[in-house]
Amino acid sequence: MRTERQVIVEQADEAARWLQVLARDGAADGHFVYAVRSTGIYCRPSCSSRKPKRENACFYDLPEAAEQAGFRACKRCRPEQAPSADPRMAAMRRACRQIEQADHGAGQAAPDLETLAAAAGLSPFHFQRLFKQLVGVTPKQYTEARRQARLRHHLRKGEAVGSALYGAGYGSSSRLYEKAGDYLGMTPAVYRKGGDGMTLGYALAETPLGLLYVAATERGLCAVGLADDAAEALADLAAEFPKAMRVPDQQGLAPALAAILAHLEGRSPHLDLPLDIRATAFQHQVWEALRAIPRGETRSYSEIAAGLGRPEAVRAVARACATNPAALVIPCHRAVRQDGTLAGYRWGIDRKRRLLAQERKV
Numbered sequence: 001m002r003t004e005r006q007v008i009v010e011q012a013d014e015a016a017r018w019l020q021v022l023a024r025d026g027a028a029d030g031h032f033v034y035a036v037r038s039t040g041i042y043c044r045p046s047c048s049s050r051k052p053k054r055e056n057a058c059f060y061d062l063p064e065a066a067e068q069a070g071f072r073a074c075k076r077c078r079p080e081q082a083p084s085a086d087p088r089m090a091a092m093r094r095a096c097r098q099i100e101q102a103d104h105g106a107g108q109a110a111p112d113l114e115t116l117a118a119a120a121g122l123s124p125f126h127f128q129r130l131f132k133q134l135v136g137v138t139p140k141q142y143t144e145a146r147r148q149a150r151l152r153h154h155l156r157k158g159e160a161v162g163s164a165l166y167g168a169g170y171g172s173s174s175r176l177y178e179k180a181g182d183y184l185g186m187t188p189a190v191y192r193k194g195g196d197g198m199t200l201g202y203a204l205a206e207t208p209l210g211l212l213y214v215a216a217t218e219r220g221l222c223a224v225g226l227a228d229d230a231a232e233a234l235a236d237l238a239a240e241f242p243k244a245m246r247v248p249d250q251q252g253l254a255p256a257l258a259a260i261l262a263h264l265e266g267r268s269p270h271l272d273l274p275l276d277i278r279a280t281a282f283q284h285q286v287w288e289a290l291r292a293i294p295r296g297e298t299r300s301y302s303e304i305a306a307g308l309g310r311p312e313a314v315r316a317v318a319r320a321c322a323t324n325p326a327a328l329v330i331p332c333h334r335a336v337r338q339d340g341t342l343a344g345y346r347w348g349i350d351r352k353r354r355l356l357a358q359e360r361k362v
Helices: 004-022 063-068 087-101 113-120 124-135 139-156 161-168 173-184 188-192 230-240 254-264 281-291 301-307 314-322 349-361
Strands: 033-036 041-043 057-060 199-207 210-216 221-227 245-248
Touching: 004 033, 004 057, 033 063, 041 063, 057 063, 057 314, 063 087, 063 124, 063 139, 087 113, 087 124, 087 139, 113 124, 113 139, 124 139, 139 281, 199 221, 199 230, 199 254, 210 230, 210 254, 221 230, 230 245, 281 301, 281 314, 301 314
Parallel strands: 199 245
Antiparallel strands: 033 041, 033 057, 199 210, 210 221
8 A cells, every 4th residue: 555655745746747737848748648537538748639627637657558547549649659758668668569569470479578678678577567667567468458459450350250369369269269258348259340230138227326227248247327317328328339239128137137226225245247348457457356345345546556466556446447337236436535535436426425325334
């Protein structure tokens, strides 16, 4: 867990960076990038785009770290093309390029830790530590994330699954399908079609927190949310799955609804429902950590980050909570600020407050 001094230093550093963003300070380019939670985009400090609200802005040392947290590069200022001002940051970015540019065809291995460290002029221990600090993941995790990105690229181009498999660096179809659920939320063949042809069943139920909606594929729940009414619930599903056929399935999803309602009422302390959701490796880690928090308890974003062995990834943890597609099943409402106060909640801060109060009372 971060010390009080570390928190103070981080807050002072962020305050200084925010002032540079407001000033569109070109001298800060290459020292950090800022990301906007409400848009999912990251920029150079000097970007001429409209500035976000302070609470929606977060900062990363490297573009690669922002991308690992799920943000996309701004097409106006091209932050990923800004040269790094710090030699250490430049060395880690060169390592990222080395991983990306390596030939990962069938039978080809990604650069190992020793190779990457030698190119950076560091020992493997110090290289791994610095890489994780600045990029946000280990070199091995970054390699896997890039492999998944290549897989998605090949599939979007319309390549056959077998060709995409080997082009992305997977040595066997079993390895691909073993990993696909974590990253694609569907089989590679379906993803290749952009989700077209998927049939999602959905069901609705009234709760004290509003209208509960669930949607599922044959493999498991792909969405669980809360809305004010049926129109809002259906609009949320349409926005999330625009190419899928959405059909009412109140009877088929009755067991899932019953389990969630029982959980809300305190009659079932644990929810263990099958999920079919898209997730990066880091999102998956955060969501599993959330599911491990006992009912009636909370954890701060910094505590969750420290528990994952990444104490510096507090903002990335908050982003993973904000992108959680399965309310209640993945209890992101149990994540709070360092001082215990409530941060934003995808389904409304008032619902978060009432959920926690209910869990502590039961």
